[in-house]
Amino acid sequence: MSATQTLSAADPHALGKVDARTWIAVAAGMLGAFMAVLDIQITNSSLKDILGSLSATQEEGSWISTAYLVAEIIVIPLTGLLTRVFGLRAYMMGTTALFLVFSTMCGMAWNLESMIVFRMLQGFTGGALIPMAMTLVMAKLPPSKRATGMAIFGLTATLAPAMGPTFGGYLSEIYGWPSIFYINWAPGILLMMGMAYGLDKEKAKLDQLFNADWLGIGFMAMGLGCLTIFLEEGNSKDWFDSLFIIAFATMAVIGILGWVITSNTRAQPFVNLGLYSHRNFLVATTLSAVMGMGLYGSSFLLPLFLGQIAGYSPMQIGEVIMWVGLPQLFIMPFVAKLSSKIDNRLLCSFGLLLFGGSCLMNAYMDATTGYDQLLWSQVLRALGQPFIMLTLSNFAMNGIGPKDMPSASSLFNMTRNLGGSIGIALLATALTKREQFHSARLGESITAFSSEVVQRLDVLTQSFINRGMDPGTASNMAMKAIDNLVRREAFVMGYNDGFLLVGWILLACIPILWLSDKVKSPSGGGGGAH
Template sequence: MAIADASGGARPGTARATNPWLIAVVVAVAVFMEVLDTTIANVALRYISGGLAISSDEASWVVTTYLVSNAIALIASSFIAQRYGRKRFYLICLATFTIASVMCGLAWDLPSLLVFRMIQGFAGGGMVPVSQSILTDAFPPQKRGQAFAIFGVAVVVAPVIGPTLGGYLSDNFSWHWCFLINGPVGVFAFALVYFLVQESTDAKEKREEMRRKGIRFDLVGFALIATFLGALELVLDRGQVEDWFDSTFIIVATAICIIALVIAIPWLMTTKNPVIDISLLAKRQFLSCMIVMLAIGAILIATTQFVPQVLQENYGYTATWAGLALSPGGLVTMFMMFMVGQLTSIFQPKYLIAIGAGIIAFAMYDMTRLNPDLNFGFFVVSRLYLGLGLPLIFIPITAASYYGLRADQTDQASALINAARNTGGSIGVSVASNVLAHREQWHQSRLVEHVVPSDPNYFNTISNLQNFFVERGSSAIDAQNQAIGFIGWQIQEQASYLAYIDVFHVLAIISACAIPLALVLRKIDLKSGGGPAH
């Protein structure tokens, strides 16, 4: 790619000198659009469900399908970019993503929408790691923390802005515009990349060397990993609906998932050019960072879906206002990204990551205070805590995860870290959905146990309600039915609140588990700079 030093001067291996900060902005625009689509449809799921006449569970596939296909593509993207040219691959991905986005907006039923979302996810998965490689080439090590701060704004703030923008478009136009909006932005980003980013001579030489050596893509390894991730997502998404292992479908999907993983491990260990360098997972430093990224991806995506959902379902907010509850947290995240970019050159990443995980765990625990009397400000403040914690993880994990790796391992490491974030997000949404459904049923069963005529509290409540409705003109029989109906509604509402509280308890535990993982990371040389990350 076009490479320049920190002041804009050309460095060796450059096709054409371009100011690195301009490159960072161009890359951030394209990645912002791609990451935005992980959450822009979240608050529009009710509109999508109604528009396509599908259930809310089916509508949630619009989110998880994108995340899984995105994670699968991330695994293959680094090799394809090196083998066939970074710029060429990046432009193809950007163009495909833009076209698929428009087609999502024009989708006529659920299958067509999911197909276009998969294409969109595959294309988007190729953009992120290549973007990181561009930044790594463009900036010297001592400037990469600041460069990745700009990149981090796109990665972390985009999922937060997504619900606000998606809510506004859904309320004032239609859910289709959540996808159609990518059309003009994609064309603009394509033009910027085409004219400003150039292939470096180093990248060209490496591509020619790969051709001379006849290095081919590990199609078998890729197919096995794709099968594993796809089957895992099917199990998580459909488990609750299909009654888990009482379902033949879930049993078969689980078997396929396990078999694919069992075959993939020896294949990746023995094949000459594996799609995943499995030796990276044997490194304590890198594996710990991957697990932390899985957890944080789960928190980021799950909360971005379920906070707007509870605001719409239980508090009667519009999609726009549900999204706006997340926006202040996005502004805090944007500010913190640049601050943390400076802190990474002063403090060890392990401590920053641990502090960030602690703040996020507190934010999730704070959400367990959910009750019907909460106002808009509570959700804004809770999201501010999350906005403080996320940057303390996303930026430092860049330096921590790439410390000690060889130069030829950074591209694969970048793909794996990104795949971990998206896979974690997909798993987070699925786990939270299952916890919500199961615990809502459980709480409702427990609450119904107290709704019996022999219970004095129930008897007094039903009598008071009947009198209330009679005083407002209802007959005795209608008043009795209305009273029973009102109590039933109250039980469902209370069960819903309690189930959401359980979801946030689970997310708090997941966040807390990241703290000890962060503390076992090795100390790094702060002067060496970081490699590519999320």
């Protein structure tokens, strides 16, 4: 089957039943997207064990995640070209097979350098699976079934970031950290079997590879890769105080400008940046970036808070985080049905209200906050995310022609991942700065002239003396205990400020959403826009 025939199912008139073979191919694609997104953050909760085995510091270890993200963000815009060259079936099966090989090599890494190289190769092969899942929905399902397909795709995008640290922590605790990489074989084999059965063979068109816009690809790789490194490493290196960060920021600007210029001067660019001139697509991708910021930002802040302040183990953190996932399994089919009946701007606004509200609920935590206090904010977040993810996919793909669908899918997913990197960079910096600010403000009230402070120090000193310490040591320990208490409270306030920031950004997006046109998911009887 040719590429043109492959996309013919995207014709608005191609309605009707979908055979089991097609559903198996779509389901296999979703499994791949889930696996690839899961692997972005699966190392987070196991990082301490990994660094210990590889004799690396925390700062060096940040490159384990950065390498994956850089490679993934570069390959996502290339998926349309690579699909045209190798065919959908061959490319999906080939990139999955390589992903499994590099996953295995990650588990067998012997030092930090080898781990970083294998993570980069893992990201380059796995990143393609994310936009390809969305392309499969648009290319293989008739309009009447796309709401269902997009609902499943939405689950992969929202569930995986929440489950990554949880799943990784669980596997590491029971089987050791290499298991978080070896586990990919189970879904990977199923994916390849599903693709082999569900998709027809296509003839490779290697000439397109040789005639591709390699200058534009080079600029894109430099721009997005350097931008991701700038975002991921900026906070730990004090941003523009570091020549390293300035260099990568400069290369990111040059690369992205070069990509935009070459794309506009080529008759056949490898990805169609002209899609950003469509108002609905521009609004959808902008909000997709904000959604990525919210998804990855909240998945970054909450486990960090529970581990640092509440002293939770990865397993305990997982029990809290899972409430972002479980309700989505039940709410997504309901949202898919509603999306064909109600203006998607209303549904997305409702989702942003719930998601933003859940973050504002987390902006009032204290040092005793734990599972019971966080449960309802997690449930609210889980209820809101499907309303946003499904409707944004509808906005992005509304009015996009079959030949531009791979480009639209790539750019939509690329912006969500970029938004995640921006969100984590923003929140990591905000947490550092706000902790310092609150620590200084709290420190101003902790003086030797305060009767409450003197009384508290006396009680703590006496407590340490009763444990057998000499008065001098006991006094020093009391001072250290007060200092730790101030630092802890300052961090709690910093986490609260982070959630406040995410909450207000999400709520501020509601008016932007209404700049788009009215859209509904296609129902059994018609097209996609009403």
